[in-house]
Amino acid sequence: MAEAIVSTLLEQITTITCEGALEEMRLLKGVKKDLRKLKFNLTSIKALLKDAEQKQISDETVQLWLDRLQEESLDMEDALDEWRTVLLYRPTDGAENASFLQRKVCLFLRYFSFRRIYRYHGIARNIKEINERLDGIAKDRVRDEVKKEIIGHLLCGTSEEGESCQTISIVGLGGIGKTALAQLIYNDEEVKQHFTTRIWTYVSNIFYESEVAKTIIAELEGLDEVRALQMESVPLNALLKRICKSIEGKKYLLVLDDVWTENDEDFGGLNVTFKHGAAGSRILVTTRKDTVSRVMGSSHTIHLETLNQDLCWSILKKIALRERDQKTCEDLTPVGLRIAEKCKGLPLVAKTLGGHLQFKANRKEWEDVFNSELWRMDVIHKDVFVPLLLSYYDLPSPVKQCFKYCASLSKDTGNFTCSLIARWKAQGYLGFNDGDDSLWELKGFEYLKCLEARSFFEIEDFDPFYGQYAKCRMHDLVHDFALFLTKGEFLEEVISKEKLRGLYISAYKGGVISDGALCNLFNKARRLRELKMRKYLGSTIPEEIGKLLHLRYLNFQSNLHLKRLPKALCRLHNLQFLHLFQCLNLERLPDEMGNLVNLMVLDTTACSNLTCYPKGVSRLTRLTQLVGLIVRVDRNDPEEFSIGDLANLRQLVVLSMKIMGNTINVEESKKVKLQNLQEVKILVNGAIAADKDTILESLNMSSVPRCCFDTNFNMFGRFSTPRNEYQYCGF
Known part of the structure; x- marks a missing residue:
């Protein structure tokens, strides 16, 4: 990761020196020389990093060096970002800026006085696209037998114990194919015909009964995202009653995928609810733990065994030997069989090694994989993580x-x-x-x-x-591997740390977050590049948000109390993405929106109280996606965004808009020439009586490849933000 950061730093320095801003600011003569020296030092350090990254797992000294380099590289990246922002967007007194920039350069040079430690060995490899993917392991002969056994338990009629619902558990190691097998069963035609209702719910290691209940309801009722989000404030008891009503008298199949909780009380309310289905209903559980099967009261537990070497080789070679001639395949098979032994019977590992080996051209490179030092390293979950490390380092x-x-x-x-x-x-x-x-x-x-x-x-x-x-x-085991690589740093609760670069909050114990807490956050977390705060904001946001100089991504999705955005938000000159999806009570956007000169995506979908866009949005010439735009089509309004203002937004690719006015001003609409526009969605004001083709022609958009009209302005699926993303995440 440090190598990528250093590459970014070099790119930033090159950009700054090419912009001519240094001459404009009349800086001291030594600055350009210092920048050249800094660039040379960074280039030298970059050459050391590939080998160092691989050695860090077994060499603590290297790991400490890399940790220090990464931390200071991030410091420097933020400082350069601040420097560049001052140059471009704060044209104040030249002497003041010169002093500021000189101090920054001195600080940068102090950061990178490291000596060479390791030689560069790694060779970057070209990545080719794979169009054909491996079929799931559950389709092989052995898994077919297990599949038939489980389906037999699912379809056997009413419970022997006289209960309306039985639970069947699939238990096995991570990466062995539990979810793939459950999906095959869930989609089996005989299973589909047998059960009136089927529900798939992913549970995960962090268990919230209310979240599981909401997911079940969304599946049962076929809710779209907007309607699903409306359940956020519904209490658990009401959710359980809603499930009871939906499944009452129905023979259902419920899949609870990846259950970790061993506390039988966690499923207390749900277990009672599940009994309201018809006799013959079934619950299918996948888990890594035998104890979960017992806690769930499973009538049958199926343990998935690891695969033999031949099956692992069968999976591996389908990927690794794809599009190779027969002679090459015969030459690679002996070493491939030995590598298949290292899969330890796990199909995910076989698939990963196959993906790694497909980029290795000859037998020597395959032998190098088999003899890699990584196999001898003492790492967590060695049987799984070492093959993943081989692919990761490549x-x-x-x-x-x-x-x-x-x-x-x-x-x-x-x-x-x-x-x-x-x-x-x-x-x-x-x-x-x-x-x-x-x-x-x-x-x-x-x-x-x-x-x-x-x-x-x-x-x-x-x-x-x-x-x-x-x-x-991402497979949950691969996610575990990503956490292993980051040492859990992405999930630390680091709100109090000043180096926080991303923060997602979608659950907050205290209800609405107070202005005082927000002020404290904005004052301390000055390095934030991403901020998502879902549901728990009040009606306003403190002006201190304007201090988040580095912010690129801001998401205030589903904050139902939010009415206004502060003017200070428009000082975030680096902001690229602003999502205000389903802020139902948002009344207006700041008039100063035109100052967000780097904004590329703006989404106000389902902001039902928003009546207009400010004129300043017409100055956001870098916009590529504008979703939820409200535009006047009957006149060129001096304060509201009007149809003619679209002429300035030449980079738009996707546009979703609600048009306001009783008629369409033809002269204004003629100004619109959006050559890049590929998709447009239009909500027509009922007062405009015209067919779709006429409206498109009047708005000068008849040549757009994909167009649609909709009376439901709540959704624009491709750009809506995913549900159930994080409970809390800081990094």
């Missing part, structure tokens, strides 16, 4: 950084790829070039595909229009 440096960031994601929850890539962008992982508004998302998708090729991600929900994937999912 990743390009920026992709490693993106993967480690994913330790902050919640386990086994599908993440919208656009949201994840936006957060990578906010942290600077997709490069520093802020003028590159069109390519950062493509680069993010390439990184995701690279991680998918190594089995670190499963990517799903392909969107043929965009040629990209809408959602991605």
